Amino acid sequence: MRTINHIKSINPTQLLGKNEEHLYYVSERVAIHQEMKDAFDDMVNAAKADAIELTIASGFRSFERQLMLWNNKFSGKTSIKNRAGEVVSPEHLSPLELIHNILLYSALPGASRHHWGCDIDVYAPNLLAKDYQLQLEPWEYSEQGPLAKLSVWLAHHAHQFGFYFPYESFQGGVAEEPWHISYLPLAQQYQQAFDIELLTLTLSNSSILGKNVIIENLDDIAKRYINNVCAAPTNVILPK
Numbered sequence: 001m002r003t004i005n006h007i008k009s010i011n012p013t014q015l016l017g018k019n020e021e022h023l024y025y026v027s028e029r030v031a032i033h034q035e036m037k038d039a040f041d042d043m044v045n046a047a048k049a050d051a052i053e054l055t056i057a058s059g060f061r062s063f064e065r066q067l068m069l070w071n072n073k074f075s076g077k078t079s080i081k082n083r084a085g086e087v088v089s090p091e092h093l094s095p096l097e098l099i100h101n102i103l104l105y106s107a108l109p110g111a112s113r114h115h116w117g118c119d120i121d122v123y124a125p126n127l128l129a130k131d132y133q134l135q136l137e138p139w140e141y142s143e144q145g146p147l148a149k150l151s152v153w154l155a156h157h158a159h160q161f162g163f164y165f166p167y168e169s170f171q172g173g174v175a176e177e178p179w180h181i182s183y184l185p186l187a188q189q190y191q192q193a194f195d196i197e198l199l200t201l202t203l204s205n206s207s208i209l210g211k212n213v214i215i216e217n218l219d220d221i222a223k224r225y226i227n228n229v230c231a232a233p234t235n236v237i238l239p240k
């Protein structure tokens with residue numbers, strides 16, 4: 001088994017997506033946590049042997065990037081979808097309802113697991129038609145979807161490399177995300193280090209849209225979305 005250095009203390013700026021020192025660049029645009037690289041490479045190679053090109057659609061995301069995604073949804077620049085993949089029209093929603101609708105698929109900046117570098121969205125380009133535009137919608141990963149083979153493979157093998165699905169099923173918070181996998185040895189440390197006061201302070205000092213309503217409801221939001229993730233199954237193999 002590979003060894004991994006236990007992170008002595010989580011740097012709060014890493015929790016918030018405001019630090020990139022821990023990153024390794026897989027390609028020009030995609031970065032992951034340095035300490036996840038070996039496990040990820042092993043998983044990619046194993047998938048390749050089964051004719052699946054396991055590829056990252058989205059890896060590390062900075063606070064600023066998540067803020068832009070959030071504000072674009074809040075302002076209506078980009079569309080918001082419900083769990084059925086239908087576009088939600090925001091006109092008749094209260095600010096708090098709008099916030100809950102966004103949180104189904106988009107985390108608050110400062111509270112995205114993508115800030116950590118050990119959580120990634122994956123797909124397999126070799127299973128898709130050449131001109132296919134990946135939507136990251138659950139049906140694509142379902143039995144009838146083009147990425148079914150990838151889903152089956154991950155269900156059987158991801159745990160062997162330390163990975164699991166924090167959004168495996170809908171629990172009333174974030175929608176199910178069959179593309180989102182998390183490297184448990186690192187993720188559990190970041191998850192435990194979550195600090196709501198730090199998040200409150202960070203959001204207060206940011207240009208996030210809906211700021212006051214978010215901060216007023218942050219305890220509830222944290223319970224329903226940030227802390228409400230699926231537990232890692234007990235068969236996840238941790239590096240010793």
Ligand SMILES: [Zn+2]
Nearest residue numbers: 114120121180
């Ligand atoms: Zn994700």
